[in-house]
Amino acid sequence: MSHTQAQFQRSKLALTLKKQELGRRGEDLALAAVEELGYELVERNFRCNFGEVDLIARDGDTLVFIEVKTRRGKRPAIAKEAVGPRKRRQLSKVALYYMKSEGYLKQRARFDVVAVGLDSGQARVEVVKDAFELSF
Numbered sequence: 001m002s003h004t005q006a007q008f009q010r011s012k013l014a015l016t017l018k019k020q021e022l023g024r025r026g027e028d029l030a031l032a033a034v035e036e037l038g039y040e041l042v043e044r045n046f047r048c049n050f051g052e053v054d055l056i057a058r059d060g061d062t063l064v065f066i067e068v069k070t071r072r073g074k075r076p077a078i079a080k081e082a083v084g085p086r087k088r089r090q091l092s093k094v095a096l097y098y099m100k101s102e103g104y105l106k107q108r109a110r111f112d113v114v115a116v117g118l119d120s121g122q123a124r125v126e127v128v129k130d131a132f133e134l135s136f
Contacts, residue, residue: 034066
């Protein structure tokens with residue numbers, strides 16, 4: 001491996017770590033925001049064969065599957081637009097799997113999206129309740 005290739009791989013790893021750190025920071029801020037709204041955390045980063053959901057929480061008697069989108073810059077992405085049709089289908093599969101495996105099939109559920117914008121240490125958080133319907 002050449003010196004240039006090694007530098008590129010280290011740079012790529014550093015970018016991946018920064019992206020992971022950004023995502024983790026966004027999830028922390030999103031969790032704080034929804035807890036402030038009265039949600040109770042049930043699971044964080046739930047994974048199965050269908051994919052992952054960032055946060056699962058309770059809002060009263062409703063089970064809420066939360067997708068967090070974190071961006072650098074002054075304005076968070078428009079939350080509803082940040083989760084496209086493919087991601088909605090994937091999140092729907094994960095949610096159904098979770099509800100079936102945990103015995104919550106008769107439980108009311110919804111999908112929320114939290115958009116987080118980070119800029120120079122400042123954070124802007126937007127919570128969109130019931131952001132999309134179950135998708136197939």
